[in-house]
Amino acid sequence: MTKVLAIDVGGTKLSYAIINEKGEFLSEVKKTSTSKNIEELVQTFKNIIAENENEIDMTAFATAGAVNIENTKVDSSTPNLPKGYNDIDLSTLSAKPVFVENDANAAAWAEYKVGSAIGEDNNITITLGTGVGGGFIVNGKLLRGKSGRGGEVGSMKINGHGRVCTCNRKDCWESYASGTGLKYTAEEVAQTDPIFSTSIFKNKQPKEVTTYDIVAGLKENDEYSIKVFNIWKQDLITGLINITNIFDPETIVISGGMGEFIDTKEVENAVNSEIVVSPIKIKLAKAGNHAGMIGAALLACEKF
Ligand SMILES: [Zn+2]
Numbered sequence: 341m342t343k344v345l346a347i348d349v350g351g352t353k354l355s356y357a358i359i360n361e362k363g364e365f366l367s368e369v370k371k372t373s374t375s376k377n378i379e380e381l382v383q384t385f386k387n388i389i390a391e392n393e394n395e396i397d398m399t400a401f402a403t404a405g406a407v408n409i410e411n412t413k414v415d416s417s418t419p420n421l422p423k424g425y426n427d428i429d430l431s432t433l434s435a436k437p438v439f440v441e442n443d444a445n446a447a448a449w450a451e452y453k454v455g456s457a458i459g460e461d462n463n464i465t466i467t468l469g470t471g472v473g474g475g476f477i478v479n480g481k482l483l484r485g486k487s488g489r490g491g492e493v494g495s496m497k498i499n500g501h502g503r504v505c506t507c508n509r510k511d512c513w514e515s516y517a518s519g520t521g522l523k524y525t526a527e528e529v530a531q532t533d534p535i536f537s538t539s540i541f542k543n544k545q546p547k548e549v550t551t552y553d554i555v556a557g558l559k560e561n562d563e564y565s566i567k568v569f570n571i572w573k574q575d576l577i578t579g580l581i582n583i584t585n586i587f588d589p590e591t592i593v594i595s596g597g598m599g600e601f602i603d604t605k606e607v608e609n610a611v612n613s614e615i616v617v618s619p620i621k622i623k624l625a626k627a628g629n630h631a632g633m634i635g636a637a638l639l640a641c642e643k644f
Pocket residue numbers: 494495505506507508509512514515
């Protein structure tokens with residue numbers, strides 16, 4: 341049996357556990373916060389590895405940020421990870437092999453191997469959270485591109501409204517189809533549509549309406565919330581149509597916090613009515629909250 345120390349590095353949380361080559365957990369998942377200080381963060385990595393190194397065969401990182409083609413470090417990271425993270429060669433932190441993969445790519449691999457798309461050699465996992473992440477399995481392989489950064493589907497441009505994304509570019513799909521995107525849409529509709537004046541949120545400033553408000557408003561049959569949600573959903577569907585036409589997948593797996601608010605059958609029908617390739621299935625993710633760790637561990641087992 342192969343034992344992999346899997347470490348998931350998110351912007352706020354760091355989780356780790358020992359996982360085998362079947363994607364099964366051999367230890368409980370431990371959690372700590374992700375330090376904003378790079379020296380502290382590296383020390384945390386060293387401590388976690390030291391604590392487990394005798395027992396394991398290799399270490400696998402699933403991390404936010406774009407990972408280099410050699411799977412040894414992050415090339416460009418998100419603003420919520422500490423300055424200097426890109427300079428750390430993670431492969432030097434252990435005497436045993438170390439593998440690094442982007443968290444969305446790793447999650448897609450987990451869905452392919454042990455989740456909702458088992459045996460489907462062409463499938464895509466889209467993570468809908470505060471941003472939009474994507475991992476593409478093409479002909480049974482993880483799409484990485486020439487630099488390792490392939491599959492950054494959240495940066496696909498749609499709409500052309502000029503909405504500014506958190507990356508400072510305009511009209512990224514994730515600035516519409518993420519949880520944050522739902523909030524932006526809520527603000528825009530509140531500013532421009534008279535429907536807001538009859539909403540249960542009419543006493544709030546447009547900027548103050550949150551993603552949670554809209555979700556709560558749906559349950560109250562609030563017309564403004566329904567309108568906002570439908571615009572958000574259409575923006576989600578637009579992106580799914582684009583990637584379906586390009587990649588012709590069997591399945592698109594939806595993961596992340598926003599996934600629970602969509603009716604997958606309804607979205608599947610909407611996508612299938614506007615594509616030129618054969619129909620696809622849309623399913624919710626099954627590999628769970630720790631899909632990134634599982635996928636990174638399985639990929640590490642394939643590499644070493
Ligand atoms: Zn962007």
